[in-house]
Amino acid sequence: MGFSLQALLLAVTATQALASCAHGTFLSPRAEDGTVKVNKFGYTGLNGPLNWASLESPANIGCATGTHQSPIDMIDGQFTLMKSSDIQLSIPDIPEGAEFENLGTTVEVIAKGGTLKVDNKDFELQQFHFHLPSEHLDNGTSQAMEMHMVFQSTQQEVAVIGVYINIAPPSTTNNNNNANANNSTLTPTPFLESIFSTITSITTPGTKTTTPALPLSSTLQTLLTAQSNTFQSYSGSLTTPPCTEGVRWFVSAARMAIAPETFLKVRDVIGFNSRFPQNKLGEPNILMISSLGASKAAVEAMAMGNAQGVVAVAPAPVMVPMGEGGGNGAGRTTVTTTTTMETSAPVVAGTGTGGGMMKVTPARRRAY
Numbered sequence: 453m454g455f456s457l458q459a460l461l462l463a464v465t466a467t468q469a470l471a472s473c474a475h476g477t478f479l480s481p482r483a484e485d486g487t488v489k490v491n492k493f494g495y496t497g498l499n500g501p502l503n504w505a506s507l508e509s510p511a512n513i514g515c516a517t518g519t520h521q522s523p524i525d526m527i528d529g530q531f532t533l534m535k536s537s538d539i540q541l542s543i544p545d546i547p548e549g550a551e552f553e554n555l556g557t558t559v560e561v562i563a564k565g566g567t568l569k570v571d572n573k574d575f576e577l578q579q580f581h582f583h584l585p586s587e588h589l590d591n592g593t594s595q596a597m598e599m600h601m602v603f604q605s606t607q608q609e610v611a612v613i614g615v616y617i618n619i620a621p622p623s624t625t626n627n628n629n630n631a632n633a634n635n636s637t638l639t640p641t642p643f644l645e646s647i648f649s650t651i652t653s654i655t656t657p658g659t660k661t662t663t664p665a666l667p668l669s670s671t672l673q674t675l676l677t678a679q680s681n682t683f684q685s686y687s688g689s690l691t692t693p694p695c696t697e698g699v700r701w702f703v704s705a706a707r708m709a710i711a712p713e714t715f716l717k718v719r720d721v722i723g724f725n726s727r728f729p730q731n732k733l734g735e736p737n738i739l740m741i742s743s744l745g746a747s748k749a750a751v752e753a754m755a756m757g758n759a760q761g762v763v764a765v766a767p768a769p770v771m772v773p774m775g776e777g778g779g780n781g782a783g784r785t786t787v788t789t790t791t792t793m794e795t796s797a798p799v800v801a802g803t804g805t806g807g808g809m810m811k812v813t814p815a816r817r818r819a820y
């Protein structure tokens with residue numbers, strides 16, 4: 453399938469799929485009846501990210517073929533560094549509390565009213581949700597959690613601010629000002645503690661509750677817009693199906709923190725919801741490379757008569773004299789075998805026979 457066809461199919465069908473990173477945006481409109489839609493995809497086994505493309509085809513094809521997929525390892529050369537003054541961010545408090553939902557794949561706060569302006573483009577905050585552990589890697593290192601604040605423009609473009617969340621040291625007291633980005637990981641971030649104080653009410657996918665008042669402007673906005681703060685910016689994708697590309701990412705250098713006991717509560721609800729790190733931007737999708745590699749290996753295995761992937765382990769090669777073992781001209785044939793003669797037929801490697809393979813029966817081997 454050519455790339456242009458894939459892109460076309462993706463564009464046509466992307467709006468039909470659910471996605472945590474896109475939930476509440478044009479890619480995944482919220483249910484109008486107020487119910488919480490539980491996502492179909494998951495993070496392990498056949499529902500996991502290795503298989504997202506086939507869960508909903510062709511809508512999710514970008515998950516397996518896209519070349520600007522997220523998350524990535526944030527190493528030099530993969531992002532542009534932006535100062536906090538390069539973006540205009542406004543996140544008002546939510547004194548009445550916000551809706552907090554369990555989507556099955558993440559927990560998400562419906563937070564309206566925030567705005568992001570970058571490069572003269574306006575985005576509106578739709579929601580924020582959490583990944584555990586972090587999806588982006590900070591120069592190769594996974595973080596305890598990552599928050600994604602999802603914004604959407606009137607042209608239906610998506611921008612996401614990613615913020616790492618660390619576990620606060622248990623001995624610290626909560627008397628620091630979180631406005632200081634450098635100290636933000638030492639004490640639990642107040643609005644996170646407020647949100648997660650209600651997480652035990654939504655342990656079941658499809659349930660929702662209301663958070664206490666969320667002091668977003670005094671903590672989150674202050675943290676992100678601090679003069680010393682920077683953002684690692686790049687153009688990537690949603691980290692959930694349909695893995696749509698063209699998403700503007702801003703991964704913040706400022707970090708938040710949660711108390712150790714809060715982390716344990718959140719972990720028990722979220723479990724694990726992190727897509728594996730994708731290939732470098734612009735390079736082929738790892739799943740394409742993997743698929744081609746697997747096909748090549750399968751063909752080679754079939755050529756070797758070992759198509760079912762039967763590989764004999766050989767703690768002790770058995771030497772078979774010429775004439776008995778197939779006559780490979782070297783006088784001896786190396787036979788790989790298992791230690792239990794009765795349970796496995798040994799396989800000969802490198803015998804020089806026509807098919808390259810020859811079986812030696814246990815009875816023959818027993819003669820030596």
Ligand SMILES: [Zn+2]
Binds near residue numbers: 581
């Ligand atoms: Zn996300």
